[in-house]
Amino acid sequence: MKKERKKNVRETALDLLEAIEKNQAYSNLLLNNAIKKNEINQKDIGLLTELTYGTLQRRMSLDFYLQPFLKGNKKVESWVKQLLRLTLYQMVYLDKIPDRAAIFEAVEIAKQKGHKGISGMVNGVLRNIQRQGLPSIETLEDPIERLSIETSHPRWLVKRWVDQLGFDQAKQMCEINLTAPLQTARVNLTKITRENCILKLTEEGFQVEASPMIPEAIKCYRGNLANSDAFKEGYLTIQDESSMLVAYALGASENERILDGCAAPGGKSTHIAERMQNSGKVISLDLHDHKVKLIKENATRLELTNIEPKTLDSRKVQEHFEKESFDRILLDAPCSGLGVMRRKPDMKYTKKEEDLMQLSLIQLNLLKAVSPLLKKGGILVYSTCTVDKEENQLVVESFIKNEVDFEEDHTIKDRMPAAIRPLVHGFELQILPQDFGSDGFYIACLRKKV
Numbered sequence: 001m002k003k004e005r006k007k008n009v010r011e012t013a014l015d016l017l018e019a020i021e022k023n024q025a026y027s028n029l030l031l032n033n034a035i036k037k038n039e040i041n042q043k044d045i046g047l048l049t050e051l052t053y054g055t056l057q058r059r060m061s062l063d064f065y066l067q068p069f070l071k072g073n074k075k076v077e078s079w080v081k082q083l084l085r086l087t088l089y090q091m092v093y094l095d096k097i098p099d100r101a102a103i104f105e106a107v108e109i110a111k112q113k114g115h116k117g118i119s120g121m122v123n124g125v126l127r128n129i130q131r132q133g134l135p136s137i138e139t140l141e142d143p144i145e146r147l148s149i150e151t152s153h154p155r156w157l158v159k160r161w162v163d164q165l166g167f168d169q170a171k172q173m174c175e176i177n178l179t180a181p182l183q184t185a186r187v188n189l190t191k192i193t194r195e196n197c198i199l200k201l202t203e204e205g206f207q208v209e210a211s212p213m214i215p216e217a218i219k220c221y222r223g224n225l226a227n228s229d230a231f232k233e234g235y236l237t238i239q240d241e242s243s244m245l246v247a248y249a250l251g252a253s254e255n256e257r258i259l260d261g262c263a264a265p266g267g268k269s270t271h272i273a274e275r276m277q278n279s280g281k282v283i284s285l286d287l288h289d290h291k292v293k294l295i296k297e298n299a300t301r302l303e304l305t306n307i308e309p310k311t312l313d314s315r316k317v318q319e320h321f322e323k324e325s326f327d328r329i330l331l332d333a334p335c336s337g338l339g340v341m342r343r344k345p346d347m348k349y350t351k352k353e354e355d356l357m358q359l360s361l362i363q364l365n366l367l368k369a370v371s372p373l374l375k376k377g378g379i380l381v382y383s384t385c386t387v388d389k390e391e392n393q394l395v396v397e398s399f400i401k402n403e404v405d406f407e408e409d410h411t412i413k414d415r416m417p418a419a420i421r422p423l424v425h426g427f428e429l430q431i432l433p434q435d436f437g438s439d440g441f442y443i444a445c446l447r448k449k450v
């Protein structure tokens with residue numbers, strides 16, 4: 001059988017962009033598969049990631065720039081459009097790649113994949129842009145439209161954020177979404193101190209430092225911690241700092257019985273279990289078997305024996321557990337993920353405004369289903385990685401309005417790390433990505449009346 005030719009970095013990036021647009025598969029999964037399949041070497045992985053994520057991140061700006069130069073070309077094939085975006089991304093946003101090199105590579109790919117006519121067209125469009133310069137986004141008069149094109153966020157989303165947060169915060173959020181996030185991790189304090197973990201990682205060649213915000217968090221400036229020995233040996237969990245605040249809000253004590261209603265892959269369950277010093281019980285539920293397997297794997301790697309993973313639809317928990325049988329309950333609900341767009345740029349173009357309303361109904365139903373299982377005086381934490389009021393404040397408001405035995409828990413503030421306290425309002429915390437550079441996240445804390 002003929003062996004498939006290994007593709008170079010730009011060809012691989014082009015294939016990825018096509019696959020992401022057509023299948024709407026997650027960009028991070030496709031990227032990892034493509035790296036393996038084409039045996040992309042270590043030093044080119046950075047460039048491949050930059051080209052793929054960068055082109056995706058800037059798609060709307062790139063299309064705005066390309067539009068006037070494509071006017072004469074009636075039907076541009078999808079892969080050709082992707083190739084033009086990919087090349088223009090390098091010309092506009094990457095100083096280290098000379099324009100002529102980017103154009104040369106594009107023309108070569110066009111020859112290989114298409115025919116002479118296409119490579120001529122690609123060459124012509126790119127050279128015209130080089131000669132005539134880019135059209136100016138500044139000419140767009142509507143500020144929402146301008147921000148939308150400038151930062152490649154769909155107009156409906158920009159409008160929503162401007163309405164909910166004001167123009168300045170919306171602009172800051174759109175802008176930070178274009179930057180690459182830093183990798184952060186949580187040290188498993190049941191096995192090692194943060195100081196010793198940092199030493200171990202430094203010896204392994206990683207560039208890491210302690211987070212000033214969260215006592216068990218570290219920030220990584222060089223290397224992928226998922227490949228470290230420290231990770232394999234169970235000293236670490238890759239987790240965003242905002243996510244770590246959930247275990248603080250819940251404030252579980254040793255020997256308590258905790259329910260985590262939406263637990264996979266177990267980032268928060270394992271954090272709660274660590275903070276309980278591997279005592280008591282954390283029942284970690286998720287809808288899907290394959291995801292529950294991930295909770296098990298993580299608990300085993302971290303050597304946590306107080307986690308009990310179980311496949312279950314949390315809307316049916318009352319059929320499986322006694323009423324008032326948990327000291328604390330976490331509902332880290334399925335959500336639109338609008339707070340983590342930096343990590344999944346393709347999400348910007350696939351999410352729809354109607355999704356948010358549907359999600360809010362699911363979130364409310366999940367809250368209603370788990371709440372009878374909480375003991376009187378117990379804490380219920382609701383969290384999401386989104387920044388939208390519909391899925392956050394409005395869900396909790398609607399829950400409290402109907403569930404008269406629940407009240408706001410303002411002691412959440414005392415449980416938060418000092419740096420976070422100024423962001424707590426009453427019983428709620430909404431973190432925006434621009435606040436600390438961590439993910440956008442919402443946490444609300446309720447108490448069942450005694």
Ligand SMILES: C[S@@+](CC[C@H](N)C(=O)[O-])C[C@H]1O[C@@H](n2cnc3c(N)ncnc32)[C@H](O)[C@@H]1O
Pocket residue numbers: 243261262263264265266267268269285286287288291312313314315332333334335366
């Ligand atoms: C935001 S993720 C949870 C992340 C997790 N808490 C962590 O920190 O690793 C939401 C999870 O809810 C699960 N889920 C969605 N609907 C569910 C339901 N009805 N019952 C149980 N789990 C559900 C999804 O499979 C998904 O894994």
